[in-house]
Structure formats: C-alpha cells, structure tokens
Amino acid sequence: xxxxxxxxxxxxxxxxxxxxxxxxxxxxxxxxxxxxxxxxxxxxxxxxxxxxxxxxxxxxxxxxxxxxxxxxxxxxxxxxxxxxxxxxxxxxxxxxxxxxxxxxxxxxxxxxxxxxxxxxxxxxxxxxxxxxxxxxxxxxxxxxxxxxxxxxxxxxxxxxxxxxxxxxxxxxxxxxxxxxxxxxxxxxxxxxxxxxx
Amino acid sequence: xxxxxxxxxxxxxxxxxxxxxxxxxxxxxxxxxxxxxxxxxxxxxxxxxxxxxxxxxxxxxxxxxxxxxxxxxxxxxxxxxxxxxxxxxxxxxxxxxxxxxxxxxxxxxxxxxxxxxxxxxxxxxxxxxxxxxxxxxxxxxxxxxxxxxxxxxxxxxxxxxxxxxxxxxxxxxxxxxxxxxxxxxxxxxxxxxxxxxxxxxxxxxxxxxxxxxxxxxxxxxxxxxxxxxxxxxxxxxxxxxxxxxxxxxxxxxxxxxx
Numbered sequence: 329x330x331x332x333x334x335x336x337x338x339x340x341x342x343x344x345x346x347x348x349x350x351x352x353x354x355x356x357x358x359x360x361x362x363x364x365x366x367x368x369x370x371x372x373x374x375x376x377x378x379x380x381x382x383x384x385x386x387x388x389x390x391x392x393x394x395x396x397x398x399x400x401x402x403x404x405x406x407x408x409x410x411x412x413x414x415x416x417x418x419x420x421x422x423x424x425x426x427x428x429x430x431x432x433x434x435x436x437x438x439x440x441x442x443x444x445x446x447x448x449x450x451x452x453x454x455x456x457x458x459x460x461x462x463x464x465x466x467x468x469x470x471x472x473x474x475x476x477x478x479x480x481x482x483x484x485x486x487x488x489x490x491x492x493x494x495x496x497x498x499x500x501x502x503x504x505x506x507x508x509x510x511x512x513x514x515x516x517x518x519x520x521x522x523x524x525x
Numbered sequence: 526x527x528x529x530x531x532x533x534x535x536x537x538x539x540x541x542x543x544x545x546x547x548x549x550x551x552x553x554x555x556x557x558x559x560x561x562x563x564x565x566x567x568x569x570x571x572x573x574x575x576x577x578x579x580x581x582x583x584x585x586x587x588x589x590x591x592x593x594x595x596x597x598x599x600x601x602x603x604x605x606x607x608x609x610x611x612x613x614x615x616x617x618x619x620x621x622x623x624x625x626x627x628x629x630x631x632x633x634x635x636x637x638x639x640x641x642x643x644x645x646x647x648x649x650x651x652x653x654x655x656x657x658x659x660x661x662x663x664x665x666x667x668x669x670x671x672x673x674x675x676x677x678x679x680x681x682x683x684x685x686x687x688x689x690x691x692x693x694x695x696x697x698x699x700x701x702x703x704x705x706x707x708x709x710x711x712x713x714x715x716x717x718x719x720x721x722x723x724x725x726x727x728x729x730x731x732x733x734x735x736x737x738x739x740x741x742x743x744x745x746x747x748x749x750x751x752x753x754x755x756x757x758x759x760x761x762x763x764x765x766x767x768x769x770x771x772x773x774x775x776x777x778x779x780x781x782x783x
Binding site: 374 | 642646647667671
C-alpha cells in the first residue's frame with residue numbers, strides 16, 4: 329500500500345512470495361525503486377512485475393538524464409500504465425507507483441490489473457488488500473503527519489498479514505519526501521498486535 | 526520459418542497417443558539443488574539423479590553448470606532446458622568478457638538468464654540457482670522458469686527443496702566458515718536425497734571465492750549396494766559357424782579432386 333501525507337509518501341508491503349502453498353521467499357522486497365525518489369509496490373506475478381519495473385526503471389533513467397531533472401511521478405506511473413494496458417492479455421500485474429517530485433510533491437498512483445491509472449490519496453493492492461478496505465476507509469484522514477501515516481500503514485499491513493494466507497513475513501516501509509528516502513523493516517515477531525482471537 | 530516454438534509435432538503426438546502409442550517422458554532432473562553465502566564466498570550443492578518418470582535415467586549427472594570461471598549455476602527442471610540455457614548464457618558471457626575486457630559480474634548472468642526465461646513465458650522449464658563472486662562481492666540468486674528472481678543468503682530449488690530448506694532454516698547463521706557452509710550444504714542435499722524420491726545418488730559441491738573456484742564433483746559418494754557385472758565375453762562364447770573376409774580398400778569414394 330501507499331499513502332500521501334503532507335510532505336511526501338509512505339509505502340509499505342509484506343514480504344511473502346508463494347508458489348502454490350510453499351513460501352518461495354519469506355523476506356521478499358516488494359517495494360522496488362525505479363528512480364531516486366520514485367518506488368513501486370509490486371503485486372501479482374513476480375516475473376511480470378519484475379519485468380515491468382526493470383524496464384520502466386531503464387526508461388525513466390534515460391528520461392531523467394535527457395531531461396536533466398528528477399522525473400515526475402505521473403510520468404513514471406504513465407510508463408507503467410503503458411506497459412500494463414497495451415499488454416493486458418499477457419500480464420498479471422497490480423502496481424502502485426508512489427514518490428516525490430519537485431513539481432507536485434508526494435503522489436500515489438494506482439495501476440491495477442487491466443491497466444487503468446488513477447491518482448489516489450492512498451492505495452492498497454494485492455491479495456491481502458481485500459481484508460483491510462474497511463480499516464483503511466475508517467482510519468485514513470487528510471493531512472496526516474509522517475508518524476500518523478507510518479502507524480496507519482503498519483497497522484493496515486499487519487492486519488492484512490493476519491488474515492491473508494498469501495501475506496506474511498516482515499513489514500517493509502519506505503518514506504519518500506524532499507529530504508530523501510528512508511527504508512525500514514519490522515520483523516515478524518514485532519508486528520502490531522490486535523485481538524488475539 | 527516462423528519465430529518461436531514449432532508445435533507441429535503436437536498434432537502428430539496427439540494422434541499417436543490416441544491410437545495407443547506409449548509416449549516417452551521428458552528427462553526431468555527431479556532434483557535437490559542449494560546455494561549458500563558464507564564469509565568467504567558462495568557454496569553451491571546438488572544431487573546427481575536424473576529421472577525419466579519413475580526410472581533413474583542417469584545415476585551421476587552434473588547439475589552444477591559452468592557459466593564463467595567465477596560464476597556457476599545449479600539447474601532443476603527439464604535437463605535439456607537447464608543444460609542449453611546455461612550453455613547459451615555461458616557462451617554469451619565469454620563474448621561479453623572479451624568485448625569489455627573485464628571479469629563478468631553475477632548480475633549480468635542473472636539479467637541475461639531472466640530475459641531469456643521471461644521471453645519464453647515459462648515454457649523453458651529451468652529453475653536455477655546462480656552463484657558467483659565478482660569484484661562487487663559474493664552473490665546468490667534464485668531464478669524461476671517464468672523469469673522472476675530473488676536475491677537471498679540461502680536458497681533451495683527442485684523437488685527436494687522443501688527437505689533442503691528445512692535443514693537450512695535450522696542451521697543457517699550469518700558468516701559461516703567454509704567448513705560449516707560445506708557441511709550445511711551437504712546435509713541439505715542429503716535431506717533431499719533421503720526424503721525426496723526425485724533426488725538421489727551423490728552430492729556435488731562447488732565453492733566459489735574471490736581467489737578462485739573449487740569444484741568438488743562427487744564430494745559425497747553413495748555407498749555402492751549394487752555393482753553391475755563386467756560385460757566382457759570370451760571368444761568362443763558364441764560358436765563361429767562360418768568366416769568370410771571382404772577387403773574394403775576400394776569401397777571408400779573420395780569426394781575431393783586432386
């Protein structure tokens with residue numbers, strides 16, 4: 329998931345990759361950098377999302393160098409959309425592109441399966457997202473501070489991990505703002521806890 | 526000739542199958558392969574059984590493939606696919622090494638492999654463990670047939686991967702010594718050999734460090750419970766009834782004009 333706050337964006341993801349019922353990687357990093365201050369959350373087929381992210385990273389790099397400036401988050405998300413929409417029959421990829429640029433500040437763009445691109449104040453995706461729509465709708469409000477935002481995403485992802493078998497492991501977070509990028513990790517035994525039932 | 530795979534034989538095979546013909550199976554490696562990063566580099570391990578359905582087609586096949594002097598790759602899945610894929614990338618990397626004048630990097634091998642496998646959308650059944658040491662350090666990667674990759678400190682693949690992973694999860698710690706790493710790898714492969722029917726025979730180990738590579742083919746050898754007899758027969762075992770000798774000096778035609 330990714331959330332805009334006053335000053336930037338906060339992104340969070342679980343760390344479980346599965347092949348059927350086996351956990352192929354319990355410490356996966358689903359928050360992938362595609363530029364210095366633009367990251368994507370990847371869900372769906374690992375091969376497809378890695379392919380998309382790496383190609384868009386390459387194009388954005390070229391674009392940034394030609395432009396001589398930091399590329400815009402809307403450009404990055406548009407490139408992702410281009411790949412996802414025009415190859416919709418061959419891809420199973422749900423991506424959330426979020427980051428910070430000097431023109432529009434922090435932005436979150438959702439590019440789910442099918443290739444629609446929509447800017448949202450916050451976006452959730454992946455198999456576990458269905459379990460936390462209620463929590464997110466109830467607890468999100470505008471103009472959250474960074475700490476409120478971090479608590480929001482950590483709680484949301486922890487709740488999703490508790491209910492979804494395909495989600496688990498650790499919570500990885502990324503904070504992007506004009507000052508830079510900060511990455512963190514909450515191990516599985518230090519997750520926020522709720523009802524024990 | 527059209528690009529990509531040619532599925533004409535599929536029609537023929539379906540007809541043959543319907544008329545009762547017994548199809549031969551694809552030679553799968555039904556495997557246990559593992560890799561681990563230790564304090565001096567990378568250790569790769571593999572079993573040596575290749576299966577064709579329920580039959581063991583090769584009791585001592587090599588599953589740890591040479592990519593470059595400093596990069597090796599274990600392969601699970603269809604034997605032909607792992608063999609050809611690793612050989613192709615090995616060839617490409619040698620040309621790359623000559624063109625750039627530098628020791629190849631593990632990440633380069635990774636990118637070449639994942640691009641190929643993704644292009645074929647999983648039809649190339651190659652699940653690989655890529656390990657090596659270059660000037661940026663020791664690296665270990667998992668590559669799945671559809672083209673996704675993971676970078677991890679320890680990995681297992683193949684039908685015996687669950688048995689091997691259990692051993693790794695229990696025994697892995699950071700900064701293992703070379704002896705500890707080899708012991709752990711051997712135990713993990715053994716777990717696959719004893720508990721997975723698709724894995725068996727001997728244990729191959731390869732140790733990669735910045736100072737070079739040590740290939741330990743058949744590091745652990747299976748105890749030989751059955752030794753096949755010698756196939757030598759004395760002259761006269763089969764009675765000779767008649768002998769006729771024809772000199773062949775004039776029978777070979779030369780196709781070169783002098």
